[in-house]
Amino acid sequence: MRNVSSIVATIKKAYVSRKFKRRNRSIMGDMSLTILLGLFGLFSVWPLIFIINNAFKPLNEIFIFPPRLFVMSPTLTNFQDLFIVIGNSWVPITRYIFNTFFITAVGTLGSVIIGSMAAFPLAKYVFPGSKTMSKLIVYSLMFNGTVTALPNYIIMSKLHMIDTYWALLLPSIGGTLGLFLMMNFMVQVPDALIEAAKIDGAKELTIFWRIMMPLSRSAWITLIILSFQSLWGTTGGGVIFTEKLKPVSYALSQIVNAGIARTGVASAVTLIMLVVPVVVFVISQSNVISTMATTGIKE
């Protein structure tokens, strides 16, 4: 008993000493909020743990009753099977991978360049139409592409873009979320830098390329992430019909759709589709957060 009470005393002491650093906190509040966070964290991560475990389960474990969360004898069979299935596909898998790589690379590069080109004048100058444009961009965040999908399709077919990469690339580059983030980031770049450059005789283009772009590095990393996330998962459904032009996520989803016999392979595929964007996010997390810090709808 004495042991327990001494432990409690130490915790309390530790708390009191911490309290000097952190004002306005109570032990009860801290504990209940930590428990809340833990519970919801578990809810959030549990299905993902499930996916990871499933990918390494041999078939007999996937269909075991009662079902188990954790894998007992981990194996790479599912991944080997995946490679066999992929190896037999009519269009070589390398082609699908190339397609995704191409779409993601061009789309991302396009959004970064075109987005920052437009963001710079809107963030740093006042000129006829600039207010209207900024307002339109905020309003465009208030609905999404789903409500314009039909006319979009008609427009793309009139421009002969259906069944080409343009149908995926151009709407993505023309998206406003990335531009909005970039604009907010550029607003907080000190005006003094621009004034100084102006005195040195620099024109807008020079200021954009020599000052704004190098200073907005974390904003364009964020743009790269957002654009990567949306393009990586695209299956090209509805706009890309030629098999050879389809992205890799389409090929993988076809493998998954082949039914119960592919359950093992499917869980391997799900893991691969999940890991790539997560790894990309982990690498760039600090940049993304520092961009988001400047984001917001100002009054």
Added chain:
Amino acid sequence: MLTNQTITRRKNNRSFSKIWKEHGAKYLLIMPFAILFIVFTVIPVMASMVISFTSFNMLEAPSFVGFRNYINLIVNDDIFLIAVKNTLFFALITGPISYLMCFVFSWLINELTPKVRAIMTLVFYAPSISGNAYLIWKLIFSSDMYGYANSWLLRLGFITEPILFFDNKDYVFPILILVQLWLSLGVSFLAFIAGLQNVDKTLYEAGSIDGIKNRWQELWYITLPSMRPQLLFGAVMQITASFSVSQLSIELAGFPSVEYSGHTILTHLHDYGFIRYEMGYASAIATILFFTMLFTNIIVQKALRRVGA
């Protein structure tokens, strides 16, 4: 009269060339984006409104029908009314809850040490970037006893036979809400984390001197007002997402879902636009959804500006 007009025109010309001389480079920088924005956002929104007053099947030229599409939607289309009810109900639940989740979790995470904070950020953010990982919920709520939910409920003795989760309209809707909430800690969550890290720390010290006693007062009087821009941005993201559930419903509950229990305005739009090719009718649905989203956002923006003020 004539001279007056020519004078104004000349004036306009002069001011145009003056504006161009002064701001030309800026317009050139914006141009590529502006063209894409106009072609893929502005024109489609307007086209959608125009087409909604016509009957159009993509093959024949559209013919003007006035308000008939809207009248049919509201008066004759019972399924649309189910879709509206579901969508509003869905948005009313997932919108505020997901917004609160984004805020509460980012607020709690903010008190952790940087390393733990980075891990917890990933834990909450990962579902929203995990592509089609949400299909795992199909396995969890699988209808046979191999489904995880069923197997546990059976073993714990709550039920005696497996529940057909996706074949019973009482279960479809709550499951969709659960999965949507799981997916909903996205960009706004990151924005909140960033906003919290940027709150001026000296404000807390000052507040403490001014008599702020606990974390709740701190939250209401200092933290929330300091991150109002992020709060407004997050609201827009969550509202828009909560109104645009369709893929999730189609993949999990099937299409059409049992007794239209997972039917939303967007799945209705999908049905008429991409399956039946009734573009006029589908555009009327799209237009209604567009204004619903826009007005909800504008109203919530107005309300949020009062936070802590």
